[in-house]
Amino acid sequence: MSEDSTAFLLIYIITFLIGFPNAMLAFCSCIRKIQRKPVPIDMFMLNLAVSDLFFLTFLPLKMKEAADNMSWSMPRVLCRFSVIVFFAPLYSSSLFLAAISAERYVCVAFPFKYKSPKRFIYTILICVFIWVPVVIISIFPYMAAFSDSDEVDNNTNKPQNCYINFTAKQLKALLPVRMSLAVLFFLLPLLVCCFCYIALIRILMKCPLFKRQRKLRVIGLLVGTLLVFAISFAPFNASHIAGFIKKQTPNWRMNTLMLSTLNACFDPIIYFCISKDMRKAIKVCVKTLRNVLPNKAICCCCRKLKNGITKISCN
Structure with missing residues (x-):
């Protein structure tokens, strides 16, 4: 390899x-909160967790590809x-991150409008509006990349690859699509996130009432x-x-594809900052580990024998 x-x-x-464990924890936490008292941020975080779980569940396919030398x-x-x-x-993920940033900004900048009972219905519609184009764009544009797949395989002596080698016809159809994706799913969400969080921080810093x-x-x-x-996103879209x-x-x-995978590693930071239940669950896990690890260490005890030889025994 x-x-x-x-x-x-x-x-x-x-x-x-x-x-995977963090996305599953966030998913269960959001489900419980929505069942008790649904709020827009929980719906956005639930969809972000679903996106991560969808990606991580089928990640073993890419592991097998890497194990087979790509x-x-x-x-x-x-x-x-x-x-x-x-x-x-x-x-x-990029769209839901933008939606989360916009929701946090609206929550602080317009608190009375945020409490409207219709907000949760609007949130569901936004989630549907995000998923529908994502699914469509993920299926149809990339069909062009496989239009001449047999021709690619026949013209190379290398082992069969997946979405790596492209013909001139495939690239002609694929490159403009990729450029459009970089604008729609990277540049625009990034601008939304930067605007919302910068404005949000300015509001919080000026108001002493916030803890x-x-x-x-x-x-x-x-x-x-x-x-x-x-x-994760910048090198890939570059x-x-x-x-x-x-x-x-x-x-x-190919190196940018490897970095884009780390997206699921950074999302737990967002889960932790948003969800109170997530923070409690992580604290419980950390506390459990602290209680378990010393007990395992104590299991290995040193006993000094009468002849001066130290024997290490683990039960």
């Missing part, structure tokens, strides 16, 4: 181990399916969101822009 394949596999494993040994239908489940959560903890959580939201956009300008796929695009 090459160094690049090893790096991909390592990143996939780390992302799965960190992201060649595709599984059925070709799974290749097309993996493209959808890999890219759709990236697009939906220090709330201000810190807003700053944490800003940091977590910027980490997602700067590390490859779209560079490819559109140069009329070819950049050689470093």
Whole structure:
């Protein structure tokens, strides 16, 4: 296995181990809160958690690809399916992060309008409005990338790959689509997030009524969101822009795909800053680990025998 394949596999494993339990915890927490007292932020966070779980559930397909040295040994239908489940959560995550930032801004800047009972209905409509174009865009544009897949496979001596080698006809259809995706699912959500969080921080800093903890959580939201956009989304979308300008796929695009996977590792920061139940659950987990680890350490005890020899026994 090459160094690049090893790096991909390592990143996939780390992302799965960190992201899946946190996304599942956030999902269960949001479900409980919505059943008790539904508020818009919980619906947005629930959809963000669903997006992460959808991505992480099928991430083992990409692990298998990396373990096979980036060649595709599984059925070709799974290749097309993996493209959808890999890219759709990236697009939906950026939009839901923008929706969360806008919701937090409205909550503080317009508190009376925020309490309107129709707000939750509007939130559901926004979530539907996000998912429908994401699913459509994830399916139809990428069908162009597989229009000549047999031709690509026949013209190369390399092992069969998935969404790596493209013909001139495929790139002609694909590069403008990628450029459009960079604008719709990266630049616009990033502008919305920056505007909302900067305005929100200015409001919180000017108003002494807000507690220090709330201000810190807003700053944490800003940091977590910027980490997602700067590390996961920015390099990936920069490859779209560079490819559109140069009329070819950049050689470093595969590295940006690896970074985009880390999206699911940074979202727990957002879950922690938004959800009180999430913070309580994490504190319980940390407290449990603190209680368990010392007990395991005590199990290994040193006993000094009469002859002066120290024996280490673990029960």
